Amino acid sequence: MEFTFNGNLIIIPSDVIAGWISAIIALPIALYWITKKYYWPLVWDYATSTNHRKVGTLYILFSMLFFFRAGVDALLMRTQLISPENQFWVFQGEKFNELFTTHGTMMIFFVATPILIGLMNVAVPLQIGANDLAFPFLNLIGFYLFLTGGTIFFLAFFFNAAPNMGWTAYAPLSTDSFTVGPNNNFYIFGLQVSGLGTIFAAINMMATIIRLRAPGLKLTRMPLFPWATLITSFLILIAFPVLAIALLLLQFDRLYGATFFLGELGHPVYWQHLFWIFGHPEVYIIALPAFGIFSDIISNFSRKNVFGYTSMVAALALIGLLGLMVWAHHMFTVGLGPFSDTFFAVASMLIAIPTGIKVFNWLFTMRRGVISIKAPMLFALGFIPTFVMGGVTGVMLSSAAADMQFHDSYFVVAHFHYVIVGSTILASFAAIYYWYPIMTGMKLDDKLGKWHFWLFLIGFHMTFFLQHLAGLNGMPRRVYDYTYDDGIWAYNFISSIGAYLMGFSMLFFLWNIVKTHRKNKQVENDPWNGRTLEWSIPSPPPEHPFEKMPIIERRDMFWWAKINNKQIPTTENHRATPISTPTIQPMFLSAGLFILSFGFIYGWLWMQILGGIMSLGTFIIRAFNDERKSVYEKEERENE
Amino acid sequence: MSSKTTSQDLFHDKKTGFFIYLFVEAIMFSTLFATYIIYTPPQVGPHPSELFELKTTILASIFLLSSSGTLLIAEKGLNDRNMKLIMAGIGLTFLLGAAFMYFELDEFRKFIMEGHVISTNNFLSSYYVLVGLHASHVTFGLGWMIVLFIQGKVLPFNLFKEKHKIFNYYWHFVDIIWVIILLVVYAPYLM
Ligand code: HEM
Ligand SMILES: [Cu+2]
Numbered sequence: 001m002e003f004t005f006n007g008n009l010i011i012i013p014s015d016v017i018a019g020w021i022s023a024i025i026a027l028p029i030a031l032y033w034i035t036k037k038y039y040w041p042l043v044w045d046y047a048t049s050t051n052h053r054k055v056g057t058l059y060i061l062f063s064m065l066f067f068f069r070a071g072v073d074a075l076l077m078r079t080q081l082i083s084p085e086n087q088f089w090v091f092q093g094e095k096f097n098e099l100f101t102t103h104g105t106m107m108i109f110f111v112a113t114p115i116l117i118g119l120m121n122v123a124v125p126l127q128i129g130a131n132d133l134a135f136p137f138l139n140l141i142g143f144y145l146f147l148t149g150g151t152i153f154f155l156a157f158f159f160n161a162a163p164n165m166g167w168t169a170y171a172p173l174s175t176d177s178f179t180v181g182p183n184n185n186f187y188i189f190g191l192q193v194s195g196l197g198t199i200f201a202a203i204n205m206m207a208t209i210i211r212l213r214a215p216g217l218k219l220t221r222m223p224l225f226p227w228a229t230l231i232t233s234f235l236i237l238i239a240f241p242v243l244a245i246a247l248l249l250l251q252f253d254r255l256y257g258a259t260f261f262l263g264e265l266g267h268p269v270y271w272q273h274l275f276w277i278f279g280h281p282e283v284y285i286i287a288l289p290a291f292g293i294f295s296d297i298i299s300n301f302s303r304k305n306v307f308g309y310t311s312m313v314a315a316l317a318l319i320g321l322l323g324l325m326v327w328a329h330h331m332f333t334v335g336l337g338p339f340s341d342t343f344f345a346v347a348s349m350l351i352a353i354p355t356g357i358k359v360f361n362w363l364f365t366m367r368r369g370v371i372s373i374k375a376p377m378l379f380a381l382g383f384i385p386t387f388v389m390g391g392v393t394g395v396m397l398s399s400a401a402a403d404m405q406f407h408d409s410y411f412v413v414a415h416f417h418y419v420i421v422g423s424t425i426l427a428s429f430a431a432i433y434y435w436y437p438i439m440t441g442m443k444l445d446d447k448l449g450k451w452h453f454w455l456f457l458i459g460f461h462m463t464f465f466l467q468h469l470a471g472l473n474g475m476p477r478r479v480y481d482y483t484y485d486d487g488i489w490a491y492n493f494i495s496s497i498g499a500y501l502m503g504f505s506m507l508f509f510l511w512n513i514v515k516t517h518r519k520n521k522q523v524e525n526d527p528w529n530g531r532t533l534e535w536s537i538p539s540p541p542p543e544h545p546f547e548k549m550p551i552i553e554r555r556d557m558f559w560w561a562k563i564n565n566k567q568i569p570t571t572e573n574h575r576a577t578p579i580s581t582p583t584i585q586p587m588f589l590s591a592g593l594f595i596l597s598f599g600f601i602y603g604w605l606w607m608q609i610l611g612g613i614m615s616l617g618t619f620i621i622r623a624f625n626d627e628r629k630s631v632y633e634k635e636e637r638e639n640e
Numbered sequence: 641m642s643s644k645t646t647s648q649d650l651f652h653d654k655k656t657g658f659f660i661y662l663f664v665e666a667i668m669f670s671t672l673f674a675t676y677i678i679y680t681p682p683q684v685g686p687h688p689s690e691l692f693e694l695k696t697t698i699l700a701s702i703f704l705l706s707s708s709g710t711l712l713i714a715e716k717g718l719n720d721r722n723m724k725l726i727m728a729g730i731g732l733t734f735l736l737g738a739a740f741m742y743f744e745l746d747e748f749r750k751f752i753m754e755g756h757v758i759s760t761n762n763f764l765s766s767y768y769v770l771v772g773l774h775a776s777h778v779t780f781g782l783g784w785m786i787v788l789f790i791q792g793k794v795l796p797f798n799l800f801k802e803k804h805k806i807f808n809y810y811w812h813f814v815d816i817i818w819v820i821i822l823l824v825v826y827a828p829y830l831m
Binding site for chain 1: 667672683684759783790796
């Protein structure tokens with residue numbers, strides 16, 4: 001569609017128009033539905049509550065929404081690639097670049113990372129016997145930063161300005177000499193705002209695990225999901241600040257004429273270093289929590305404790321440590337020299353050792369166990385072979401010489417989808433089925449869950465297995481077209497069908513949720529006959545489930561108490577519970593940052609100033625509205 | 641739950657969290673230091689030794705570093721619950737910090753008047769981003785001290801004490817960063 005506005009010719013592609021129309025139709029319907037069902041108080045409760053379970057549920061809910069959006073991008077890409085010389089709708093050239101950029105960026109930053117943070121929020125405090133996270137207020141702030149960043153990034157499409165430089169934002173393509181217009185500013189600010197939220201979440205998790213564990217729950221007795229959370233938080237604390245500075249420098253290049261990554265003075269390769277010092281640990285940031293989840297689930301559904309607990313923890317730590325050192329294996333082809341290539345190749349291959357240990361420990365955990373195959377366990381079972389395949393191709397890629405061939409081909413696309421979908425996505429589904437009683441007090445339907453699993457897994461392997469072969473046959477990544485002569489038609493055709501199948505499987509998941517909430521049947525306590533502390537309390541838990549803190553004397557204390565018919569001893573006199581009151585300050589902050597970001601994206605100074613004042617204003621409001629004030633006053637009076 | 645310990649427990653939580661946050665800041669500054677080292681001295685354009693002035697640098701440093709000292713006065717008052725001492729400490733620290741900012745901004749102003757701006761070369765870009773980020777930390781700290789002044793009057797003492805202590809960590813941290821800036825950014829080009 002074309003029209004003139006202020007004397008400028010404005011062209012709006014039809015997909016953007018379709019997006020606007022569907023938003024304009026869907027939004028009023030949603031608002032009407034909420035009003036009609038009297039859900040506003042519920043919405044308000046969740047929007048202002050700082051309770052970890054509610055914040056976690058929100059994280060998961062919005063990550064799932066972004067998952068559907070990024071999934072639609074994927075399906076559009078697969079449709080464009082379904083046959084050679086295809087001209088699907090408008091998705092060729094620049095538009096296809098926008099598709100893979102928004103797909104990749106959203107999946108990493110607004111799906112995989114936040115959904116795991118959401119699961120940590122829901123489960124970690126309960127697994128360590130704490131009443132809440134250490135900083136409930138900061139927790140809600142973190143969530144709003146994620147939501148704001150995600151929304152900024154999401155809106156780019158509606159202004160026909162979706163980022164188009166790939167999720168890695170390689171310089172010099174990402175500088176304003178090559179990609180003009182606001183598009184890639186959306187990337188910078190969407191990631192900057194949400195990244196800050198991720199950092200806050202990591203600080204919160206770490207402080208919680210260090211300080212709030214139940215008496216006697218030594219680190220050597222802690223379940224593996226909190227362990228994974230602890231190590232992941234450490235990785236976040238190193239990776240995300242580097243990303244923040246990288247984005248800041250890129251912002252100076254794009255908006256203020258600096259040339260860090262460009263021209264004769266700057267180094268494009270410096271961007272790659274900064275990006276991958278963040279980017280490679282990020283892979284483990286989304287993989288380690290998945291490992292933790294699977295460890296807990298596999299042990300629960302096999303009725304056995306985790307095989308080789310200590311080696312499991314050591315492997316987590318080792319993977320985390322090595323993960324920080326291998327970023328340059330993404331840069332074999334930029335010519336860092338044989339010494340560097342060798343070092344990074346060897347270090348990368350070493351990661352296979354602790355990963356292998358974990359795989360064998362999972363298998364040994366199941367050996368001779370009483371395995372009950374419920375939906376969560378099914379996802380765990382699907383994870384192991386899928387992830388192993390991703391690991392094998394990972395070792396292949398980490399060989400510098402071979403990578404020269406594989407680099408930027410569909411082999412790489414297949415590899416990282418095996419790893420990411422195999423670990424993070426399967427783990428998230430497993431965990432949602434597993435912890436749904438904690439989040440809502442209801443259990444999802446197991447039969448529908450199994451349909452979801454099988455269709456998803458079959459669709460997944462159909463989609464991505466053949467992409468290895470397409471890659472080996474020379475199909476480069478990030479292209480929207482190929483010819484009949486390339487001999488990769490069949491691979492692409494089947495791959496696209498598999499992608500539709502995965503999309504279809506998600507309908508079962510949606511239907512499952514709708515059905516469960518229609519039935520609204522509350523579960524009994526301890527619905528999975530669990531081992532860890534989160535099952536020792538009612539589902540869903542009250543705001544402060546451990547009014548009396550449990551005293552932990554061994555690993556799997558709850559399980560031990562159950563089979564020995566004992567009570568877990570509790571203590572009256574334990575440390576203070578974090579104070580949590582509903583607040584609208586995070587909403588105000590996110591409004592400020594939203595305005596600020598748009599000010600920068602479009603270069604409007606007045607908007608930057610307004611947003612800046614609002615954001616800084618939150619600090620002042622907060623300084624005089626501390627939820628601890630009344631508690632401290634009371635304490636002072638009592639101690640007089 | 642014994643109410644005696646609530647504020648202590650929560651303060652320790654907060655301290656843990658804030659130290660982790662400072663670790664995050666340290667990583668951010670390290671990345672900027674790396675950037676500065678990579679791009680300095682520049683291949684073209686003004687050389688740092690032509691720009692930096694010994695006098696401004698030394699004066700600015702004296703003011704900022706002694707402000708960590710005056711903050712100790714406030715810290716002492718905090719332990720003795722002596723509001724006068726606290727306010728005097730914050731007031732002095734504020735003045736010294738403001739004096740530092742005066743020299744800092746004067747340096748920026750001078751460079752810009754001479755035409756040495758962000759886009760001149762990569763040395764200047766890294767200089768502005770690194771030193772500018774530090775300067776905005778100092779500015780933020782100045783605002784924070786104004787807030788502390790008022791908080792001292794309206795918050796329960798234990799809560800005020802907690803907030804004050806957190807500020808102290810922040811301010812000392814910002815000072816340490818300045819020392820590293822002195823060593824990395826200025827010292828090699830002033831001799
Ligand atoms: C669920 C089904 C999925 C399908 C059908 C799918 C499909 C695709 C396709 C066709 C591409 C473009 C490849 C190229 O042209 O280079 C792509 C890229 C990518 N995908 Fe997916 N994907 C899916 C899920 C995911 C998930 C769950 C994640 C991460 C959590 C993910 C992360 C990425 C990334 C990071 C890229 C690279 C984008 C870029 O090149 O900038 N994908 N995907
Ligand atoms: Cu990597």
